[in-house]
Amino acid sequence: MMPGFLIHVGASVLCSHGGQAQATAPNPRVTVSGQPSVTMPAPWLVAGCALPPPTAANGPCVTAQFVTAATRVTSNGQPLLLIDSQAICAPTGTPLLIVASQTRVTAM
DSSP states (O other): OOOEEBOBTTSEEEETTSOEEEESSEEEEEEETTEEEEBSSSOEEEEOOOOOOTTTOSOOOOEEEEOOOOSSOEETTEEBOBTTOOEEEETTOOBEEEEEOOSSOEEO
16 A cells, blocks of 8 residues: 555545535544544435436435555554545446645655
8 A cells, every 4th residue: 555645524536426524523632734634434425416317317325434544653542544445325326536636744
């Protein structure tokens, strides 16, 4: 695994269809660029997804769960999210896209 930038609350995270994703449980114990970091277990909420509902498609994205995170850096016993962490949206099964993050702190 390569080092990657830590994800913080101010990071720009989108679903594959342009919806904005927000962390539901920021981690105030570790801050980067003055903002709380985010650990893997907390679900994310998605707003503004453009994918149509059934029968046209299986959208919109409502929540997302990260499935990969840092392997060597934790806070409160939970792995921190990195810019290359992977998440799956529900109910669509599509990924979240981390499009911008802080660039000061890296982890593995």
